[in-house]
Amino acid sequence: MSIRSVFKSCSMSIGCLIGLFVASAHAGVVIGNTRIIYPAQESQVTVQLTNDDTHSPLLVQAWIDDGNAKSTPDQLNVPFLLTPPIFRMEPGKGQALRIAHLKDKPLSSDKESVFWLNVLEVPPKPKLENSEAHGIMQLAFRTRIKFFFRPKDLKGTATEAPGQLRWKLVSDGGRQMLQAENPTAYYVSFEKVSLVAGGKDINSDDPQMIAPGGTQRFALSEARLQVGENVEVHFTNIDDYGQIISHTAPVTP
Numbered sequence: 001m002s003i004r005s006v007f008k009s010c011s012m013s014i015g016c017l018i019g020l021f022v023a024s025a026h027a028g029v030v031i032g033n034t035r036i037i038y039p040a041q042e043s044q045v046t047v048q049l050t051n052d053d054t055h056s057p058l059l060v061q062a063w064i065d066d067g068n069a070k071s072t073p074d075q076l077n078v079p080f081l082l083t084p085p086i087f088r089m090e091p092g093k094g095q096a097l098r099i100a101h102l103k104d105k106p107l108s109s110d111k112e113s114v115f116w117l118n119v120l121e122v123p124p125k126p127k128l129e130n131s132e133a134h135g136i137m138q139l140a141f142r143t144r145i146k147f148f149f150r151p152k153d154l155k156g157t158a159t160e161a162p163g164q165l166r167w168k169l170v171s172d173g174g175r176q177m178l179q180a181e182n183p184t185a186y187y188v189s190f191e192k193v194s195l196v197a198g199g200k201d202i203n204s205d206d207p208q209m210i211a212p213g214g215t216q217r218f219a220l221s222e223a224r225l226q227v228g229e230n231v232e233v234h235f236t237n238i239d240d241y242g243q244i245i246s247h248t249a250p251v252t253p
Contacts, residue, residue: 029051029058029143036099047096052092054092055091059124061119062086064099064118080101081100082097083098113148117147155185156185176220179218182215190207192236203220203221232251
């Protein structure tokens with residue numbers, strides 16, 4: 001089965017991936033980063049992959065998408081060249097992916113842009129007798145991580161950006177929500193967001209990434225707060241190195 005046919009049959013949805021994991025298998029490709037930062041002044045960046053399976057070779061395909069998780073490699077139009085796009089990884093060996101920005105397709109120079117790196121692995125066909133092969137299911141795994149293109153000389157730093165977010169309570173369709181405004185040129189990725197009032201944490205069930213200059217609303221599980229009540233927000237963000245950083249900030253009514 002080719003990588004293309006595996007991708008089409010599975011559609012590479014989250015539900016499909018969950019189903020694959022339930023099937024008592026594990027992914028063999030390990031990516032050396034939890035996210036990728038591409039400084040605009042660099043000619044290229046390198047991402048290291050390792051085949052963690054010490055017994056089986058893997059066929060791997062890699063590509064970058066612009067946010068549509070369902071898009072296939074032949075449908076993409078992103079300003080990057082990734083090499084090699086398809087390769088074989090021997091057991092316990094590594095492979096470097098090289099990503100270069102195509103200069104004829106410029107991106108915003110005053111704020112970050114975000115894309116996603118996809119790594120799809122297909123294990124080899126098991127060498128079994130015909131009678132045994134009927135009970136074998138071949139599984140493919142995809143890993144998808146954030147890929148940030150960071151222009152040179154942006155104001156401030158990515159480390160400072162989470163502390164500059166502005167938080168307030170808003171009403172949306174009669175439901176109270178927590179709203180964050182990002183005045184910086186950087187994306188902020190959340191791991192957890194919760195409102196704290198009267199010593200009680202009111203969690204958000206949908207912490208999401210907030211774009212540069214953007215606004216993001218977070219649904220609260222049980223917020224019933226009065227205007228003017230003294231509250232604050234506790235949140236954690238994921239930094240350039242994949243570390244979880246905690247913050248506390250005031251909330252305006």
